[in-house]
Each structure stands twice: as structure tokens, then as C-alpha cells.
Amino acid sequence: MVGIFTQMMDAAAAAPDKESAEAALAFLAEMSPDLRGAAILGPEGKVLAATEGEPERWSEDAETLFADADAAEGVPVEQIHIATEQGEVFAVRNEGLAAVSVTDRFALASLMLYDLRATLRELARGAGGPS
């Protein structure tokens, strides 16, 4: 598991605490009406906060998603957007952290990716959510 997440930049940077991650996730959920669920992962792929579901499964499935995405062209990806009949999945790696979200279909992709990036950036800086 560590392998996938050590590809993230600044992985050695201090991980935010659980409370900050939970506050950031709550803010993200409040901003995104299409959001079904999301998780924020620390530098080693450990779940810092998750909306619902088992944290271990968020961690495992996010790891698989990033591993498959990195393997597609042999280059680490920055962002992932997968739209299926059942919903849409967004994933972002930034500032040594990762965020994964699941939304209803036809969610505004650019907004969701921007919000995920902003959440991670602010979290890495020590704030609880995008300002």
C-alpha cells in the first residue's frame, strides 16, 4: 500500500490530524450536493476521514484505483475521473495527501476536482477546509 502513496510529492510532510481531516471532509460534503461519499487519505494511504463505509475499504479501493491509473501509462496520475452508469468517481493526489469522492451521475467534474484539490491544499497548510 505504501508504494502507491509514496509516489505523492512531499509524502514525508507531516500528515494533518484526524480532526482537521474530518472538518475538511464535512465542509466538502456541505459544498457538494451531488456527493455520496468521500475519503481523505494520508501520506501512507491511511484513511484520515471518511463519510460512510469502512475506512479499510476506502483505503484498499483507493489504493487499487491509483495503482490501476498509474499502471495505465506507467506515469503517476494527478487526477482521476471515472463516470459509470451507477455514479462518478473522482480522485486527486496533492501535497502528499489523496482524496477520493463518489457522486451522483452528471456531477460537475471541474468543480468537484477543484474542490478536492482545494481541500487537500488547505488541509496540508493546516486549515480545516477551503477558504
Add this chain to the structure above:
Amino acid sequence: MPPKPHRVLLDRVSGYADEAAAFMRRRRVPSRPFARLYYPHGRSADHAQDSRSGAELFVAAGRLIEVAGKRQKG
């Protein structure tokens, strides 16, 4: 000479129907499943569902959708 009133109504109804049809056509394109990966420097790449990499991405996404579960309405 002004058009007959029922003509105006018919034109308006068929105009709305044309608009709705065009909207549905546009909606159908993004409603197809896709997997898009974004790389540094703004590059992106689409992976078809029937390709090996695409199939793996869709399976991984399906698992995450399952974990997230259904959204609580209201």
C-alpha cells in the same frame, strides 16, 4: 398578413420539442461511461471501457461506488 393563431401555437410547441430533442442528444454523449486520467502539465487521457486499463479502472471505480453506498435523500 399575421399568421393564424393555431399556427403560432403549433410553431411554439414544435420549437420546444426541437429544443428538448437537441438537449437529449447533447446529454446522451456525456452520459456514456468513460475513464479519464489527468497527468502533470495538464495532459489527460481517456481509456475505453473495453481496453485492459479501462476495464481495470471501471472495476476499481465500481468498488468505490459500492463503498460509498446510496446517498441519503433529504
